[in-house]
C-alpha cells in the first residue's frame with residue numbers, strides 16, 4: 001500500500017507581484033500531480049497550504065479541481081487538511097477545499113477528523129494557531145485513542161514543531177502521541193524525515209520556492225513529494241524530486257570582481273531552461289550605486305525573470321552622498337507612508353523615482369517606472 005505525501009503547494013501565490021510566478025506555482029503543482037499518477041499510488045495526502053490564500057481565485061480553484069479529477073480518473077483518492085494559508089480565521093468559517101468535497105475530496109476537518117481507508121486510519125486536524133494549542137492537543141489525543149483500533153495509523157497536521165522551528169512553533173515534540181506509523185506534516189517548507197516513536201515523522205516541504213530562505217534547503221534536498229509505503233510497520237519513504245519551474249540564484253559579488261561575476265552569471269544562465277530569479281549583493285570597494293544598478297540591469301535584465309540587488313559600497317560616492325543628504329527626510333517620510341504595502345520593491349521604486357526626479361532626470365524616471373510596470377503587471 002503506497003501513498004503520496006505532498007504539502008504547501010501555495011496555488012495562486014503571485015510571488016513578487018509577478019503573474020509568471022503564479023503560473024510557475026500551478027505548473028509545478030501539475031507536474032507533481034502527473035508524477036504522482038505515474039507512480040500509481042493508492043491515494044494522496046495533502047498536508048495543507050494547498051492554496052496560498054483562503055479566498056483563491058476561480059482560476060486557482062479550477063487548477064486544483066482539474067488535478068483532483070485527473071487523480072479520480074486514475075482511481076486515486078485525495079485526503080487533505082487546511083493549512084494556515086488556506087484557513088479563514090473566523091469561527092465556523094469553511095476552508096476553500098470544501099468546494100471540492102462533492103467531487104470526492106476527502107477533507108479532514110473538526111467535523112470529520114478521520115477516515116478509514118481499507119484498514120488504515122487516516123486522521124488529522126487543520127492548522128491551529130498557538131492560542132488554540134490545548135484544543136489542538138486534545139484533538140490529537142482523541143485521534144490517537146481512536147487510531148488504536150486499527151493496524152496502520154497516519155496522523156496529518158499542518159503545524160510547526162519546536163524541534164524544527166524553535167521560534168514559531170505551535171506544538172512541542174513531546175505533545176505528539178507516539179502511536180502513529182506516519183506523521184504526515186505540512187507547514188515547514190524544508191524536507192524533513194525523522195524516526196519518531198515506532199514510525200516516521202515527515203515534512204515533504206513546499207513544491208516551489210516560496211522565499212529566498214528556502215534556497216539552501218532546495219539545493220541540498222531538492223523539492224517534490226514523498227511516496228510512503230505503509231505496508232510495513234516502519235514505513236519506507238522515497239523522495240520524489242520534481243524540479244521547481246526556474247532556478248533561484250543568490251550571488252554575493254565583490255565589486256572588484258563585478259565584470260567576471262557578471263560573465264559567470266551569463267554563462268550559468270545560458271545553460272538554464274527558464275529565466276532564473278537573481279538575488280545579487282555587491283560589496284567591497286567604492287562604487288556608484290546607480291552605475292552598478294544600471295550595469296546589472298543592462299547586462300542581466302533580459303536574461304532573468306527578476307533581479308533584486310543589494311548594493312553596499314564601502315563609502316558613498318559624492319553623487320550618492322548628495323542624494324542621501326538632500327533627501328534623507330523625504331526618503332524616510334516616503335517609506336513611512338508606503339509601509340502599508342510592506343513591499344520592498346515599492347519602497348525602492350519610490351526612492352528611485354524621487355532620486356531621478358529630484359535631479360530632473362525625467363527620461364530616467366520614465367524608464368524606472370516602465371521597468372517596474374513590466375515586471376509587475378505583464
Ligand SMILES: [Mn+2]
Pocket residue numbers: 008049083085187188189
Ligand atoms: Mn506553507
